[in-house]
Amino acid sequence: MSLAPNYTANRAWQEKSQQAARDRALAKPRQREKQLKPSSSLKRCATLSRRTKDRSKEERQYSKKRLVFLEKHPHCVRCWDQGRKCAATEVHHKAGREGVFLLIVALWLPTCRKCHVWITANGNAAIELGYSLSRHDRWRYLNPESEGE
Numbered sequence: 001m002s003l004a005p006n007y008t009a010n011r012a013w014q015e016k017s018q019q020a021a022r023d024r025a026l027a028k029p030r031q032r033e034k035q036l037k038p039s040s041s042l043k044r045c046a047t048l049s050r051r052t053k054d055r056s057k058e059e060r061q062y063s064k065k066r067l068v069f070l071e072k073h074p075h076c077v078r079c080w081d082q083g084r085k086c087a088a089t090e091v092h093h094k095a096g097r098e099g100v101f102l103l104i105v106a107l108w109l110p111t112c113r114k115c116h117v118w119i120t121a122n123g124n125a126a127i128e129l130g131y132s133l134s135r136h137d138r139w140r141y142l143n144p145e146s147e148g149e
């Protein structure tokens with residue numbers, strides 16, 4: 001069994017794929033733009049809209065509103081539920097931050113860092129305890145008239 005021809009072939013293949021990788025790297029930025037335009041998924045839309053002027057305006061509004069909110073609600077809800085008094089430093093969005101949900105104060109919860117991390121990491125338990133809305137409840141919140149869907 002001779003290794004040489006294989007080695008040469010392998011080497012040629014390696015060089016070829018390295019060239020291809022370089023080509024891909026050069027082509028990447030344009031491909032990315034193309035991919036983003038016709039997107040229909042919610043997540044992509046949120047990512048896209050975050051770059052728009054409207055979204056940055058909303059983000060600025062949010063950073064102001066959240067300070068007022070935390071002044072009015074100084075205690076972490078989850079710690080409070082567990083009998084502890086703990087300063088809230090973060091705002092949890094019961095329905096996430098995507099789209100209109102970012103600024104709906106009724107769906108905000110004051111939390112400490114630790115509880116916010118817990119809520120984010122334990123999605124189902126957080127829904128059961130009322131710290132987060134299920135996908136269905138999120139939809140219902142935006143479409144209150146549609147019953148039984």
Ligand SMILES: [Zn+2]
Pocket residue numbers: 076077078079080086111112113114115116
């Ligand atoms: Zn807490």
